[in-house]
């Protein structure tokens with residue numbers, strides 16, 4: 001089974017990396033300088049967005065990444081972008097009250113607006129389109145609550161939503177697997193690799209320096225500065241921004257204790273017959289399901305393949321093992337894809353937090369923006385920018401997230417031993433919904 005769904009030349013690297021020569025990625029020559037105004041750790045969207053704002057404000061910025069630029073989730077994700085994000089308005093209201101929940105949700109919408117304005121103003125070519133998002137109802141009992149939640153968000157925030165019953169869902173998605181769908185026409189899609197490349201180009205043009213293969217081993221206060229430890233040397237910096245998200249490790253233990261790294265797995269299919277693509281994705285929507293342990297999928301920007309992602313194992317696994325499970329889930333949605341093979345199967349570590357919200361702020365003077373809970377393309381761009389504004393001491397750096405404690409749990413050191421039982425619980429809830 002495992003090998004039967006994989007194309008003979010299937011790759012375990014991101015589909016988005018195809019056609020991009022990693023070696024030619026823009027980065028600075030030589031080795032990092034001994035001093036910088038700001039060291040940014042991590043070169044995903046958070047790090048690049050922070051660096052762009054800081055460099056344009058005249059700061060000498062050095063970005064360090066342990067791997068190649070954009071090695072983390074930023075060039076591996078599904079490329080679905082929109083104003084909506086979990087937790088729901090009802091969940092946030094229950095935890096923080098309606099007023100606070102409203103402000104938190106608004107900030108999430110601001111993140112999407114910020115991303116779309118940045119792509120437009122910087123003329124970043126990344127196949128961005130407002131393709132519309134479809135929330136596909138996976139169990140009959142979920143249709144009513146999903147419709148109610150969409151209507152509440154429409155009323156409170158003006159997020160347009162159309163509730164479509166099962167009898168009419170074929171005009172949006174060629175599948176009988178769902179019990180109705182909710183269409184959010186304002187949701188969008190992009191090619192994350194091209195977006196990363198575009199942002200990287202703007203960052204370098206703004207004068208920031210980026211050094212790949214530079215694993216930060218620790219960050220310590222050293223008088224007025226910080227000492228950023230690399231193998232065999234240190235860099236002194238007035239400020240440090242941590243942008244390591246799901247790859248946060250033991251170099252920064254305070255943050256490691258607050259981030260829950262969870263693997264998200266995804267496949268790309270081989271090219272599909274255009275007539276079949278038109279049947280299964282008639283309007284090229286971005287799709288995700290009402291499950292807690294979510295599946296998300298989409299057509300590729302050229303409309304030739306399906307990219308299908310989700311969480312398919314209780315513990316972390318190999319992309320070769322996740323591929324047949326994702327393929328099986330895809331065939332449940334579209335039985336016509338039974339014979340279509342997988343050309344790419346890969347994964348990345350997303351960062352969950354104990355309160356299911358991102359965090360932007362500082363600890364002992366070290367700034368951070370992280371914890372996007374699997375929903376981070378707009379929010380990493382936005383909170384990277386916010387973190388930079390905080391470094392600059394600008395009032396616009398304030399966030400609705402500021403008063404929230406960045407929580408940990410007793411004995412938690414960054415290894416989520418509770419993941420398997422939690423996933424099992426949510427999978428059972430999804431099944432019996």
Ligand SMILES: Cc1cc2nc3c(=O)[nH]c(=O)nc-3n(C[C@H](O)[C@H](O)[C@H](O)COP(=O)(O)OP(=O)(O)OC[C@H]3O[C@@H](n4cnc5c(N)ncnc54)[C@H](O)[C@@H]3O)c2cc1C
Nearest residue numbers: 042044045046066072073074077078079080216348376377
């Ligand atoms: C399969 C998958 C699908 C997803 N789909 C979507 C989606 O459709 N829509 C959406 O909005 N979000 C999605 N996401 C989430 C989104 O990609 C992330 O939230 C976002 O890219 C996070 O960006 P980041 O810059 O904070 O972190 P990352 O891009 O993960 O970058 C962190 C970087 O830090 C570096 N680093 C870590 N430690 C060190 C160190 N000690 N020294 C130096 N460098 C270090 C790493 O090498 C890495 O490059 C998905 C994620 C995955 C994995």
